[in-house]
Amino acid sequence: xxxxxxxxxxxxxxxxxxxxxxxxxxxxxxxxxxxxxxxxxxxxxxxxxxxxxxxxxxxxxxxxxxxxxxxxxxxxxxxxxxxxxxxxxxxxxxxxxxxxxxxxxxxxxxxxxxxxxxxxxxxxxxxxxxxxxxxxxxxxxxxxxxxxxxxxxxxxxxxxxx
Amino acid sequence: xxxxxxxxxxxxxxxxxxxxxxxxxxxxxxxxxxxxxxxxxxxxxxxxxxxxxxxxxxxxxxxxxxxxxxxxxxxxxxxxxxxxxxxxxxxxxxxxxxxxxxxxxxxxxxxxxxxxxxxxxxxxxxxxxxxxxxxxxxxxxxxxxxxxxxxxxxxxxxxxxx
DNA sequence: AAGTAGTATGTTATAAAGTAACAGAAAGTT
DNA sequence: AACTTTCTGTTACTTTATAACATACTACTT
Numbered sequence: 043x044x045x046x047x048x049x050x051x052x053x054x055x056x057x058x059x060x061x062x063x064x065x066x067x068x069x070x071x072x073x074x075x076x077x078x079x080x081x082x083x084x085x086x087x088x089x090x091x092x093x094x095x096x097x098x099x100x101x102x103x104x105x106x107x108x109x110x111x112x113x114x115x116x117x118x119x120x121x122x123x124x125x126x127x128x129x130x131x132x133x134x135x136x137x138x139x140x141x142x143x144x145x146x147x148x149x150x151x152x153x154x155x156x157x158x159x160x161x162x163x164x165x166x167x168x169x170x171x172x173x174x175x176x177x178x179x180x181x182x183x184x185x186x187x188x189x190x191x192x193x194x195x196x197x198x199x200x201x202x203x204x
Numbered sequence: 205x206x207x208x209x210x211x212x213x214x215x216x217x218x219x220x221x222x223x224x225x226x227x228x229x230x231x232x233x234x235x236x237x238x239x240x241x242x243x244x245x246x247x248x249x250x251x252x253x254x255x256x257x258x259x260x261x262x263x264x265x266x267x268x269x270x271x272x273x274x275x276x277x278x279x280x281x282x283x284x285x286x287x288x289x290x291x292x293x294x295x296x297x298x299x300x301x302x303x304x305x306x307x308x309x310x311x312x313x314x315x316x317x318x319x320x321x322x323x324x325x326x327x328x329x330x331x332x333x334x335x336x337x338x339x340x341x342x343x344x345x346x347x348x349x350x351x352x353x354x355x356x357x358x359x360x361x362x363x364x365x366x
Numbered sequence: 367a368a369g370t371a372g373t374a375t376g377t378t379a380t381a382a383a384g385t386a387a388c389a390g391a392a393a394g395t396t
Numbered sequence: 397a398a399c400t401t402t403c404t405g406t407t408a409c410t411t412t413a414t415a416a417c418a419t420a421c422t423a424c425t426t
Contacts, residue, residue, distance in 0.1 A: 045340075047340060047341070047342070075373080075374080075422085077374070077375090077421095079374085079375075080374095095411090095412085096411095096412070096413075097411070097412070108376080108377090109376090110376070110377060110378080111412085111413070111414080112375085112376080112377080112378095112413090112414075112415090113375065113376070113377095115412090115413065115414075116374080116375075117374095117375095120374095131293040131294045131348075131350070132293045132348050134383095134411085134412060134413090149336075151337055151340060151342045153342075154345060160340065160342075162336050162337070162340065164332070164333075164336040166332050166335070166336065167329070167332045167333055167336055170326070170328050170329045170332040171326075171329055171349065171351060173328070174311075174324050174326040174328065174329055175313055175324070175351055175353065178207075178209060178313060178322060178324065178355075178356065179209070179355075179356035179359070180209075180313045180315075180322075180351070180353055180354070180355055180356065180359075181353045181354040181359050182351055182352075182353040183316060183352055183353040183354070184351070184352045184353065185349070185351050186293075186294050186348070186349070186350040186351070186352070187333065187347070187348070187349050188293070188348040189333060189337055189342070189344055189346070189347050189348070190344075190345055190346045190348070191337065191342055191343045191344040191345040191346065192342070192343040192345070193340075193341075193342055194340065194341035194342065197341070197343050237393085237402080237403080239392095239403070239404090241403085241404075242403095257382090257383085258382095258383070258384075259382070259383070270405080270406090271405085272405070272406060272407080273383085273384070273385085274384090274385075274386090274404085274405080274406080274407095275404065275405070275406095277383090277384065277385075278403080278404075279404095282403095296382085296383060296384090367426100368425100368426090369424100369425085369426085370423100370424085370425080370426105371422100371423090371424080371425095372421105372422085372423085372424095373420100373421080373422075373423095374419100374420080374421070374422090375418100375419080375420070375421085376417105376418075376419070376420085377416100377417085377418075377419095378415105378416090378417090378418100379414105379415085379416090380413100380414080380415075380416105381412100381413075381414070381415085382411100382412080382413070382414090383410100383411080383412070383413095384409100384410080384411070384412090385408105385409080385410070385411090386407105386408085386409075386410090387406100387407090387408090387409100388405105388406090388407090389404100389405080389406080389407105390403105390404085390405075390406100391402105391403080391404070391405090392401100392402080392403070392404085393400100393401085393402075393403085394399105394400085394401075394402090395398100395399080395400075395401090396397105396398085396399075396400095
């Protein structure tokens with residue numbers, strides 16, 4: 043799987059394939075059921091490196107038959123709980139996890155211009171947050187870190203425009 | 205203003221007063237209008253060190269006459285833009301800013317048990333996130349950091365329960 | 367292979383969070 | 397006072413998410 047910020051359209055099938063392979067493996071190992079619906083939704087989420095809204099997913103499903111919100115949300119719940127996707131709180135949207143199975147904080151960078159998202163996995167950030175919390179006597183259970191700004195590609199385009 | 209995690213009920217009026225005084229000063233300096241409605245909502249938000257939902261505020265307003273969502277949201281927009289309150293993305297809720305006027309990232313610790321919230325202002329965390337993003341060539345515009353876990357007080361109670 | 371327990375999905379209705387658009391009121395300016 | 401700008405009221409609506417119950421599928425037991 044290439045880096046989201048440098049993944050081009052013709053490379054992208056690899057990302058989807060890799061994500062599905064990883065999902066199959068994880069579900070086999072943890073005795074979870076990757077049903078057709080779950081596989082479908084996971085695939086849809088991986089169609090781009092952008093977060094996708096629940097109702098976007100619903101709309102796509104509805105083009106191929108009837109579907110209602112709970113179907114989507116239940117499937118998302120499964121994917122979230124099994125760690126195959128994460129939720130982007132600042133945008134009420136969902137995106138595929140790049141390292142399912144591995145315990146990690148799920149910090150992300152998200153581009154305000156093209157909306158491409160990348161998970162960063164900075165142990166330094168995690169530690170620094172833990173340390174800051176610790177100074178308050180606070181016990182950290184979950185870190186939500188969502189950084190918005192400009193991805194390298196959009197930055198370059200912005201420069202050229204000047 | 206005492207630390208949220210150690211602020212007791214009988215100290216708390218100081219927090220509200222301090223917040224209002226700071227708000228008045230900020231609005232005077234920046235030629236913003238702290239109208240009765242805005243002052244009212246800000247006061248309601250400061251009634252506790254917990255984040256408050258927009259519809260909670262609405263419900264309170266409705267006990268003293270008619271009110272509708274846009275009234276609340278517009279007022280929140282003003283308070284957000286002027287930096288007097290922040291929004292907690294992970295909970296769709298709002299809380300008073302402890303250092304309005306000063307430029308800062310607005311990182312928070314929030315207790316899963318008692319829901320008390322504290323702004324942390326760790327320059328180290330900010331720098332570490334900037335550095336991590338920089339390694340990707342990503343230009344940071346906004347950092348959202350929301351850490352959930354157990355505050356010192358609830359931690360102690362959890363210990364006693366054992 | 368039939369029964370059954372558990373898990374997954376379909377379906378209807380509704381809750382919770384947030385916004386658009388226009389009308390009227392208050393404040394600030396000339 | 398006339399005018400402009402800003403603020404608030406009001407109605408209607410959009411978006412996001414969930415509750416509750418019905419049906420279908422899977423996997424295990426015998």
